[in-house]
Amino acid sequence: MTAQRNQNPQSGAASRSIMMIGYGAMGREVHRLLPAGLSLDWVVLPAHSDLSERQHLRDINTVSRVDQCAGRPDLVLECAGQAGVREHGVAVLERGLDLAVVSVGALADEALHKRLEEAARKGGGRLILLSGAIAGIDGLAAAREGGLDEVTYESRKAPRSWKGSHAENLINLDTVSSATVFFEGTAAEAARLFPANANVAATVGLAGVGLEATTVKLTVDPHTATNTHRIHARGRFGEFHIELNGRPLENNPKTSTLAALSVVRACRQALAPIVI
Ligand SMILES: NC(=O)C1=CN([C@@H]2O[C@H](COP(=O)(O)OP(=O)(O)OC[C@H]3O[C@@H](n4cnc5c(N)ncnc54)[C@H](O)[C@@H]3O)[C@@H](O)[C@H]2O)C=CC1
Numbered sequence: 001m002t003a004q005r006n007q008n009p010q011s012g013a014a015s016r017s018i019m020m021i022g023y024g025a026m027g028r029e030v031h032r033l034l035p036a037g038l039s040l041d042w043v044v045l046p047a048h049s050d051l052s053e054r055q056h057l058r059d060i061n062t063v064s065r066v067d068q069c070a071g072r073p074d075l076v077l078e079c080a081g082q083a084g085v086r087e088h089g090v091a092v093l094e095r096g097l098d099l100a101v102v103s104v105g106a107l108a109d110e111a112l113h114k115r116l117e118e119a120a121r122k123g124g125g126r127l128i129l130l131s132g133a134i135a136g137i138d139g140l141a142a143a144r145e146g147g148l149d150e151v152t153y154e155s156r157k158a159p160r161s162w163k164g165s166h167a168e169n170l171i172n173l174d175t176v177s178s179a180t181v182f183f184e185g186t187a188a189e190a191a192r193l194f195p196a197n198a199n200v201a202a203t204v205g206l207a208g209v210g211l212e213a214t215t216v217k218l219t220v221d222p223h224t225a226t227n228t229h230r231i232h233a234r235g236r237f238g239e240f241h242i243e244l245n246g247r248p249l250e251n252n253p254k255t256s257t258l259a260a261l262s263v264v265r266a267c268r269q270a271l272a273p274i275v276i
């Protein structure tokens, strides 16, 4: 099952190989936009995953566990959800492979966070937390170096984007007629309660004042077509407000297009001699 290194037609150089964990709406978009010089050689899917997902993967090795891959990918991308990080993260890092994750909310589980960190130290792989659907994580992480006083994060999405989530226990998504906040709490609670919708809350928490000290508001808005993310941060550096109106992916209204693009960016960074 070892993947052959493909020749990159543009440079003549051997292409680098990618393993992807999960292949849903985001995984397919990342695959479509994969930069030249990279080839998707392995996809990790649950043993009983949807056959329709596998149909897109005719020429690609599919495995259900990372140790079934005999080759050595240059980068592993997680596009699987928090369960994918929980199930495969340690194995990837212990093999010394770099793992770029979008389901950052998995790190709200402190025990898992610790196991991932230990696996990275032991194996030599690095866990790369991607910025996902939000902008400004670079500025927030830099601001933290000087001391932060306050960080808040708000997310606003249409009812269809909250369907199938814990929001259904808190508000009637079919009858809500105006923008309504249905959750206020910490980033840690948000990431645990809304695993497919509040990973950004965890990313903001980890880059800033921590998961417990970051306050989060989640809103359903029947009049919006975008996934809107707002960060407000205040500290020694000054203050910033960011509002990002993201377009959802066609195949999954929970997931913003920018989140998939942040994975594509990580792929390009893995190739580039100059990284931005
Ligand atoms: N950081 C961010 O800004 C964002 C992060 N996300 C994360 O990305 C994840 C993926 O998003 P979509 O592709 O839109 O979801 P999706 O539901 O369309 O696809 C999920 C894929 O993961 C696979 N999968 C599920 N459990 C798995 C496991 N244990 N091991 C391997 N594969 C597994 C499924 O079979 C499917 O292929 C979301 O669940 C969320 O955690 C999503 C949006 C934004």
Ligand SMILES: O=C([O-])CC(=O)C(=O)O
Pocket: 133, 195, 196, 197, 198, 199, 200, 201, 227, 246, 254, 255, 256, 257, 259
């Ligand atoms: O894609 C988005 O808008 C954000 C999202 O689902 C998440 O933070 O998990």
